[in-house]
Amino acid sequence: MVEKEETKTGNKEKEKILITSALPYVNNIPHIGNIVGSHLPADIFAKFMRIIGYDVTFVGGADEHGTPIEIAARKKNLNPKELCDYYYNIHKKIYEWLNISYDIFSRTSNEIHHSTTQEFFTQIYKNGYIKEGKISLPYCEKCNRVLPDRYVEGTCPNCGYEKARGDQCEMCGNMLNPTELKNPKCAICGSKPEIVERTHLFFELNKLSAQLDDWIKSKKGIWKDNVIAESLGWIKEGLKERCITRDIKWGIKVPLENFKDKVFYVWFDAPIGYISFTKELGKNLWEKDSKGNNVRIYHFIGKDNIIFHTIFWPAMLLANNKFNLPYNVVGLQYLNYEGGKISKSQNRGIFCENLPDSGIDSDVWRFELTFLIPENSDAEWKWDEFINKTNSELIGNFGNFVNRTLSFINKNFNGEINFKDINFGDDEKDTLKDIRKKAEEYKNIMLNIHLRDGLRKILEISDIGNEYMQKKAPWKNLSKDVDDCKKTMYCCALICYALANISHPFLPNSSKKIFEMLNIKECAKFENIYKDNIEFQIKDISPLFKKMDEKIIWEIKGKVTKIGVETKEGKKAEEKKTEEKKEIKTENEENKEIITYEEFKKLNLKVGTIEDAEEIPKSERLIKLTVNLGQEKRTILAGIKKFYKPIDLINKQVIVLTNLKSRKMLNIESQGMILAAEDDEGIKLLIPDKKTKEGSEIG
Incomplete structure (x- = not known):
């Protein structure tokens, strides 16, 4: 490089x-x-x-x-x-x-x-x-205020969505100006705003x-x-x-x-x-x-x-x-979650308010999240990878080496081991040389802000430590050659000390704990990796991490993938809003016009099977569906992205309004409408009670 x-x-x-x-x-x-x-x-x-x-x-x-x-x-x-x-x-x-x-x-x-x-x-x-300039803005006479973009709602001029905001249509994803909306209304009071000219400052x-x-x-x-x-x-x-x-x-x-x-x-x-x-x-x-x-x-x-x-x-x-x-x-770049975007409205993702109560040390979260830093392209959180990487790399490699080393010294040498008793051989010199070479590589990588690769170098160093200990097998030499055993374990203690210093940017809790177990009262410094003459007085040994149990992790998943924080006032406002919604819903039902059977017969409703489903990247709401209606297949855009994954829709049977006039959204022609119900939990597709032949008419 x-x-x-x-x-x-x-x-x-x-x-x-x-x-x-x-x-x-x-x-x-x-x-x-x-x-x-x-x-x-x-x-x-x-x-x-x-x-x-x-x-x-x-x-x-x-x-x-x-x-x-x-x-x-x-x-x-x-x-x-x-x-x-x-x-x-x-x-x-x-x-x-x-x-x-x-x-x-x-x-x-x-x-x-x-x-x-x-x-x-x-x-x-x-x-x-700075200069002055005039811009046209929506003004609500009832509220007596100029309305910012997001305070205006109306019909999108591109796709016809009736609840588009003044800055963007959530249905088709197009950026908008408030003046482009059809049938605009104030988001506060519902009045139709007028367009006024105002003087503003421009950079x-x-x-x-x-x-x-x-x-x-x-x-x-x-x-x-x-x-x-x-x-x-x-x-x-x-x-x-x-x-x-x-x-x-x-x-x-x-x-x-x-x-x-x-x-x-x-x-x-x-x-x-x-x-x-x-x-x-x-x-x-x-x-x-x-x-x-x-x-x-x-x-x-x-x-x-x-x-x-x-x-x-x-x-x-x-x-x-x-x-x-x-x-x-x-x-x-961005971080995604289990095949889709993180979404607060859908409780889709991991929300940090509950992490402190997860029972998992913050270093464990930092470890996995470091590997997911989207340095050059989007990354994706996957729970199974979190479990596997933590158990195999953080615990099985890094944590295992530190625990094996310090426990062995504590048990067999009463925690005391120092340079005066040591005469390094070629294995020790070569191992420490490799460790310090890797540490210098780590330093250059980190200076170039390749953080994930920096963490990988730390794991390479602990891996060298594990290989060295396995090769030297000090447990075999303990009764035969205690000096050789001490030499091995002092070298391993130095590697633990090096890890305590260079892991600090990624694993600050673990770094601090290693220093405490080594009984060394100092801050992490890179230059410490070159120290040889240290008197270790190891004490209070305990594992850095607990192995992840899959059952417990799924319980934790339920806790951290939900947003629970809410203000008291906010809860009251939401409760009030829910009641208002119920009242509006009842009122709307009462006000809906009665239609005749002949008018109902004009609706051509058929059963279809979804054969393909794919996300539309530019839209936060739409999924593109290919629906088999028996005699034909149709492309239909459905605003259900927040509630369904594309993969879960394939082979699902749905009810389709087939004689609805087609319309273009995001340059894709939608040839019908999928019927769905909406309640407080979101949108739910209407599906036949049993498997039904494609194209079967309803009515």
Whole structure:
């Protein structure tokens, strides 16, 4: 592998490291996809840079502004601050339990962030990168407010879905503007909004195209190729002015006299949090330093945030002209779950609120999740792989070696073994040489932020330890040649010590426990792998991990794949909403027009068998079905993706409305409708009581 610039260690005395992870949006609880998408990889890298001797600052915080927060709070009968307070505490506790080593985990609702954002904007404004412009927006006269995108609902102009939002249609997946919706209505009161023209502020991103182009190209060999390619693609298409203000109440006020009634768009204020959070620590790591003190800034983010961190955020920094630009933007892909997307609405995934009560040590979760960090492509959680990898690799390899070594020394040498009694032979010298060579490979891999490969190197080292112990078989030599036995076990103890130091970024609890069992009171450091003269006084031996029992794991699965957290006010609001739904449902049933038998006969209902089913990647709701109706086969799009896996639909019999006018969605013609019922648990397909011949008519 060609050595990248990352592998140059630099001057640790002068060069400082600032690491950030994506700011979680606190209108809900985090799932494992959020953890592997930024928090865990950023933490692993921060811990690693610390053990090799860098001055590291690791900052994170909650993104607490914007329309989704307002909407979520309104649904739960809370004000936005109350909602954020509640979920912020949940997020913080989860990250602490997972040993995410933030120096600070702050909030964009804090006063220091508000003032920092306003100062940042004022400088950009003075530098000539802000202009006024007019945009057409929906206005609700009854609510007396301009409606943000998500506060408008209506019929999608592309597929006809009647509950499309003003920013996107969930049925066909197309991005929308509120003004494109047919029959638009206010999501708050149901009134039809009128379109009004409003003056807003725009960031002149286009003025910075050339500077951004040069800067991004300078990152070749540092950034991932796909991150560079995607970013340059945006510039090639032509950057446009971006509106940075919104007509909502919850947010940071614009510090201009004519715009006091507006707040900053959340994408503008959120990244400034990296600066304000660092300021809270009393550190000056962002402002350009004339004294020659260098700061390398690393952003760890998911792929949906790449462009914000390679185009918009750097452009803001360039326009301000007082701050350092990021050194590396580490763009990561998505984590899926058991063959599909993680979905909170379907309780599909692993939700982190219940992990501390799972009975599984956080290191075990970190171990599996590290292997699922989607560094170059999407990854997938599978429960059987979690069980097998934990039992075979973490416990059977790493944990087994440490436990065998320390238990043997504790039992046979009263826990005491030291360098004075040892005279290494060729086997010991060769083994330690191999260990240290692997450790140096680990170091270079980690400097290049290949975190999964870094963990694999640790397992290779413990594997070498297991092979060495098996070859030397000290239990056989104990009565024959005690000195040779001591030599073997001292070498094994040194390998355990090396593992305690270099495993810390991945397995902090286990690293700490190994140090405690070795009775060594020090922090993990990479340089410790070269120490030879150590007096080990081993004590309080216990296994690092418990073997996973499949039955227990399935019980745990039931616990961690459900969202249980809810505010008291939210529960009351949901109960009220359920009652309202029942009332509306009853009212709708009463108001439905009575039809004649002749009108009913116009519906051509037939039994069909689903022969094929596949997901439509661009849609969150639709599954493409091939249905056999006896004399013909039809393609039908069904909005059941949240409730059924494609594989579970094959060979299932369904009821099809065959004379419904066909319509195109996502360039696919849907030739009918599958009948289904909907209740509080979701959508359920209507199926014949017994196997029925395809094409059989109903009625």
